[in-house]
């Protein structure tokens with residue numbers, strides 16, 4: 001950290017990022033959701049301050065701008081988003097957009113169990129729900145100008161870093177809050193003048209030029225970038241590529257209804273990732289202590305940790321474990337949502353390419 005930091009010195013958002021946020025009715029202070037606003041993040045306040053980027057998952061933006069979609073229910077047509085998309089010439093792009101390339105019907109389908117629709121985000125009609133509208137505007141803003149949007153997100157994270165530093169804690173940063181956007185390949189350019197302003201205002205050394213968001217976040221010692229992703233292990237968009245681009249702490253998201261769900265989960269555990277597993281366990285009931293996955297004649301048994309205890313700080317959990325997350329009530333679910341989670345019983349659960357077994361201590 002440079003010796004001379006002046007927190008009162010202005011460090012305005014770059015002009016392109018500021019213009020983009022203004023165009024979409026967004027602001028730097030509310031672009032990221034903080035541990036002050038989110039009960040999930042509040043639980044982890046003893047370990048770190050935290051910010052998450054929430055957008056619309058999977059094909060929800062296309063549903064939100066589709067006038068044929070009924071205008072009632074939590075996942076329906078949002079006239080204001082439709083008008084914005086039309087006004088900015090983004091309707092075609094938004095209709096084709098899928099924010100979660102590896103979503104399954106159980107999570108990202110029209111009636112899927114994605115947690116994006118749990119809590120306040122699933123309440124009331126979307127037109128009257130400011131959370132859904134704001135997530136939609138963030139998603140549209142990213143489609144409109146990815147570079148400026150990435151810069152706005154980076155500057156916003158730095159702004160929240162000041163609060164974490166004042167409290168003597170690191171700042172946890174999760175950008176795939178409700179989607180699977182490839183931030184490990186998303187370039188965030190910084191000019192020489194911007195790097196100087198960032199050093200003076202935030203006490204952060206930033207290398208001028210082009211670097212990915214993952215590399216930018218990982219280069220700031222007080223930040224803890226972490227993500228969940230449903231990507232496969234290998235390939236340019238895969239878990240290893242995501243992790244190594246930072247490094248970023250990455251948790252693999254188990255998709256029980258994927259045709260290769262068990263094999264992908266076994267591969268992720270074997271590659272050293274932890275696995276997040278949604279389970280149907282009643283509040284207060286004991287959690288299983290181990291998960292056994294079988295696929296292609298291969299079996300692996302790993303211990304579990306309680307993913308709801310201590311907030312969302314996956315980066316503090318060991319690797320090679322199953323992180324159990326109790327299923328939250330997402331609104332507007334259809335029958336396909338049942339396949340999103342594992343039941344809490346001690347019998348093998350037969351899945352498309354294998355089986356899962358949750359067990360408790362004797």
Ligand code: SF4
Nearest residue numbers: 100107108114178179
């Ligand atoms: S659960 Fe994850 S992959 Fe599925 S729709 Fe939600 S954010 Fe996307």
